[in-house]
Structure formats: C-alpha cells, structure tokens
Amino acid sequence: MSVRTLPLVFINLGGEMLYILDQRLRAHNTSEDNSEKVLNDIVWTMFSKPFMDELLKPQQLYSHRTLKTVLTRLAHSSIMRLNPASMDRLYELMIMAFKYQVFVCPRPKDLLLISYNHIDAIRELVKDTPAVVNQVDETHRKIIEVYASSSEGEFQLLRQTLLIFFQDMHVRVSLFLKSQVQNPNGRFALLTSGPVPHRVDVPGLIRTFNSKGREVRRSEFPTGGSYTSPIREGSFELHGDRVIRLGTNMYEPYTIFLSMYNPSCNASTLLQTDDAPNLLAKEELNLLARLMGSMKAENVPGVETGFRISLFTTDQEEEEAEASGGAEESLCGVINIQAMQDEQAATELARIAGQFAEREEESDNPSSSKGDDLLAMMDDL
Amino acid sequence: MYHKEKSIQIKNSASALYNNLSVLRIAPRRLTYFTVVHANVVNMVSASWDGLNYSHRQLQSKEPNVATSTSLIMQAAFCVLPSRDLLVVTSQKGIQMYESDGSIMVYWHALDTPETPTAQAVFARGISAVWENYICVGVSSGSILVFDVPSKGSNITLSEVLEEHKESITDMASECSGSQECIADLVSADDGGNLCVWKSGEEFQLLNKISGFDMSCSSVKLWKGTVVAGYGTGQIRLYEAVTGILHAEVNAHARWIYSLDIAPFSGLLLSAAEDSLVRVWHLTMTPETNSVEVAHLHNECVTDTQICGAKFCDGDGYAFAVTGYDLSEIIRYTQS
DSSP, X not given: OOSXXXXXXXXXHHHHHHHHHHHHHHHTTOOHHHHHHHHHHHHHHHTOHHHHHHHHSOOXXXXXXXXXXXXXXXXXXXXXXXXXXXXXXXXXXXXXXXXXXXHHOSSTTHHHHHHXXXXXXHHXXXXXXXXXXXXXXXXXXXXXXXXXXXXXXXXXXXXXXXXXXXXXXXXXXXXXXXXXXXXXXXXXXOOSEEEOOTTOOOSOEEEEEOTTSOEEEEEEOOOSSEEEOOOOOOOOSSSSOOOOOTTSOTTSTTOOHHHHHOTTSOHHHHHHOOSSTTHHHHHHHHHHHTTOOOOOOXXXXXXXXXXXXXXXXXXXXXXXXXXXXXXXXXXXXXXXXXXXXXXXXXXXXXXXXXXXXXXXXXXXXXXXXXTHHHHHHHXXX | OEEEOOOEEOSSOBOSOTTOOEEEEEGGGTEEEEEEEETTEEEEEEEETTSOOEEEEXXXXXXXXXXXXXXXXXXXXXXXXXXXEEEEEEESXXXXXXXXXXXXXXXXXXXXXXXXXXXXXXOEEEEEEETTTEEEEEETTSEEEEEEOOXXXXXXXXXXXXXOOSSOEEEEEEBOSOOSOOXXXXXXXXXTOOEEEXXXXXXXXXXXXXXXXXXXXXXXXXXXXXXXXXXXXXXXXXXXXXXXXXXXXXXXXXXXXXXEEEETTXXXXXXXXXXXXXXXXXXXXXXXXXXXEEEEEEEEEOTTOOEEEEEEXXXXXXXXXXXXXTOOEEEEEEEO
C-alpha cells in the first residue's frame, strides 16, 4: 500500500493530541508559561528536521503499538508526563477523530487540506515563539512539495491505507455522538445530501452521444439523495482558506464545522449551549482527566519542573470517576470508552515507553524494526 | 424491484479496496462462493443455495513455505476459464493462484520489490481471465503480466508483460457476453483514467487506447464490445472499445465509484460507490444505429456505509451482493 502515509499521520494525530492537551492544560489552570512550554516543546520536536526527514522517507505505516509509543515519546519531549493508561485514552480519542476526518473526507486530495488545518492551528498555538513557527513553516513547505505531484489515485491509495489502519475501531466519542456524526453503535454517519466534492458532478443526469460526439439525448434519474453543487476549492498554499472544516479544533467552543456536515445540527443550536458549550465533550475530557494528579507546576523561576498527568490508572478508579458523575450520569451513559482489557499489552507498552528513558545511552541497535530509527533519533534531540 | 435478503456474516470486515467482492456460482453443486479482502486475509464463504449451509475459509497472503511475512492484499478475484476456475489473490509481495475453493495454492509469482522502498508503492492489482487460457494481472508500475494457464496442474507460466500504461493498474475485465464476434478481449484501466483495449493471443495486441481525464478509473467492464468504466468523480462512461467513441456518460454517484458489474444475459449494470448507494441500470445496444441506451432502474442505500464491492450473483442479475468498509457481512438483494 502507500509508502507516503507517515508524515500526514503524525501531523494529523499530533495535531489532535495538541488540541486535547491544550484544552486540558487550560481547563486545569496550568500557568501560561508551563502550557506554552509544553506545547512549544512538543511542536518543536514534532516539526524538527530530523524527525520529519525520517517520516518523509518512503516506508510502510507503523503498527498501532509503534505509533502509540512514538506519540508517547513525543508528548514526553515536553516537561509533562502521561502514564500508559492516560496515553491509551488519548490515543483512542486522537485515532477516532482522525478516522472520522479520513472517512468523510470529500475527495482523497482533501486529506492535505485536513492536514493543513491541523498545521494552521498548530502555528496559532505556538505563534509567540518565532523559532517554532519557522520550524512549522519549513515543514509545511516540505509537505507541500512532497505531495505536489501525487495524483488523485495516489491520494486514494493513501486514504485506503489509512482506512485499513483504522479498521474495526468504533470507540464512541461523546462529541461525535452529540452532534450525530457518530451513531450509538460507533459507526460514523454518511450523508446522502449536501455539496458534492470538487470535480464531481451532481448525480442525476444520463447523456447519450452519437458517433460524431454530439449529444442526442439527456435524461434524469432519481438519486435517492439531495446533492448540491460543489463549494469553492480550499487553498493548498502555505497560508489560505482551507474551506473544509475537517481537521480544525473540535474542542473549541462554538465550533461550526459540525454544522457543515450535519444540517440538523446548525450553528445556532451549538450556540444555545452558552453556559456549557459542548457539554459532553467537556465531560468526556473531565472524565478522562478526573484522576489527573495535581500538576506540580510550581513556578519556580529558573528551575524546570516536570509534572505528571495521570488519567485512568486502574479500572476501579475509572468506575469511581464515572459514578461520581452525578447529575450528568445520563450523559455519562453514552460515553463508552473501551475499557483497557489487555493488561498484558498495557504493561508491555509501559515497559517499552519506560525503556526510552534507559535507552538514551544506546547508539547502535542492530535489530532495528520499523520506527526504531525514529525513536532512537528522537532520543538524540 | 429488489428486496434485501438475509446477509451472510463474514469473519472480518471488508477493507476499503476497489472491487472488493468476488462471486463464483457453481451450479452443479448448488453453491456460490464469495470472497472479501480484509487487510492481509481473504475471507471465503461457500453458501448453499438453500440457505442452510455456510462454510468459511481464510487465506493469507504469503509466499509458500515462508512462515512469516504477510503483506496487504489488494484484490481477490475468481477467474473462470473453459477448463478450470482459479482464485487469484494479488498483494504487495506478489500474486497467488489457488484452486477455486481455496484449498491449494497452485502458483506463486513474486513481484520485483526494491531493497529500499522508493516513492512509488509496489503492489499487484487488477485481475482478469481472458479467453481460453490466460490470466492477466496488473501491477503498480502500469505493467500487465499475462500468465498462460494449462487446463490442469500448476505449470502456469508468465507468457508476456504488456507495457502500455504509465500509472498503476486499477482494474481489468474481459469480454463477458460470450459472443465470439467481439474483436476486443480485454480492457485495462489505470489511476489516470486511461483505458487500453487488447486482443489476446500468443502476443497480445493493443487495439485502442482511450485517454483518461486525469481521474482514476477504479472499475471497468467489457460487454458486447462496449467498455463500461467507473471513475473517482462518480461518473460512469460507456465507450465503444475498438474505436473509443463515447456512447454515454452518467453522473451516477456523488463519490468515488468502487465497483461495477454486468449481468451478461440481461444487460443489467450494477454500480456502487463511497456515497453508500448501489444503483442498477439497464444497457441496451442497438447495433444498427451503433448506439447504447442507459436506463436507470433501481437504488439501494446501505446506510452510513462506503461500499467497496458489488457483484451480481448470476448471469441474469436476479440477485446481487454488496460489501462495505468496516462491515462484517455480505448484504444480498434479490429481485422481487
């Protein structure tokens, strides 16, 4: 399958991760300095030249395990620490968000616009640090260059590769359930209405031609949907209006992207929830962060303090967290994050992640598997 | 016109791949075989016509006698030749050919994979039986491998490599009307929407090349000398194979078409796309005026599903089956 998936995977998953972390840091009243430091450090590492160059090499997509390990390492390039259970939850949210974006992407090439939406938002997050912004711009230029010559067919192959990667994952996300982009059974909604993608004609017409190429007959057929003409095309430049809203920050209040894809959920409905915008989203994130240890971010000048974020540590604490949901229990009822059933896998993952603290001294690793080079290189940063 | 029947459950969900359903009807045994690809596995179901017996088998993509290293499968398709039926499976590593029940692998062909991956992905995709004894398989480079298949046994050989396409092959189809009069035997399609029309033989002959419009043609059929092609724009186009004359153009779907099929005895056409719709059409050829008429007959919506495979289960189009991404069932419809 496609050998060009990794740069887009990291930009989009990394972007989703930053949206969530940004929201969490603010919700916990983390000091602005610490928040900025965490986000800047992660973005700096993610968009660094060696990291990106490694991703840009033609190669197969990593496994979920490897991907999660690399993303954990990425998160830990900042002063923040996440335990494996928290990372699992975070990973699920990131994956489902990206799966949704890839699934409903109007045409395969729009995967780039989704990626650029993430990059634009990341640029905004680090805008106060020019060095990091430059890094982001450089990477963005490289991405534009690398994918400039890809055809629609190649983008579809890339998309198909990603869809295989996401196959059978149906974790329910409260934000999606509320806006009805996801059904209670975990599957995403597909509309048979709305604007058709760029270069697609609105269905319904049959044209017949004679051997001279002249149209001799025209007839219509019922489409079973209600489609409209395409909207204008988004910009593929470094800066510009991307037009499609997939890939923008869905954790921001009053986000209007959902209304584009679900006519029954228009912007005014969302605005009505003035007091508690995206209640379920907030509740879900609160649920996730319920056991977040107090982030020991003492603002001692000149001394860097790491702080730990622990989301779910044990299943029991998870249940306690849900039970204490109180009045929002009915809403909690729809939140169905797959419980971590594979204790062994989790321990294994923690062991691998833990290994990275120890591995920093190792330079040679003869038995390199996919992603090992990348991880080793990250240790050198 | 059609109503939904009981679905067949499969062991894994279908992957988002073009033409991801193959059907083989075995009348003497009153059985139908279905194959659906899931990542590196082919799910085979054998269904008895009385609906009482289903048996399942899974095939993995790998080199024979190699314990590990499976690769992602691009397509699995039954190839019906006068003397035998084979199941052909194409992947990133190579091409496997099995007896039609999946019991024995009779042939393996490895693709040339470079040591370090290049920017172009490597895989085989596009499968068609042609005429008496050929099976043609497309490759990501645009080449078409022509295999000579004896009436029995595993002495299958690579007879020719056709180098005409410059972009990855997406699908291939042979003339399915059964008519001996048709000149063109095979049509091949690629990622740029280009179509090549061939005559088979010891040396395959290129009869015509129909340019694409820079939009991938994901599925193609050849019936009574007419090429029926489905595109990423959701359009279906009908061309006269040998001359390239455009007969008809249908704005059929709002998203990428993933599968086309024709019921050769009745001229029914099936189209399925990522927009969750399956449509049934009727094709009428009028040789006197050299024209083709397309009439729309029926729609089925598979809610919230991006369809990846749709095939008629018989030559008249009395029944058809559908697969969708992330769906672990084969949905069936029968004429009312």
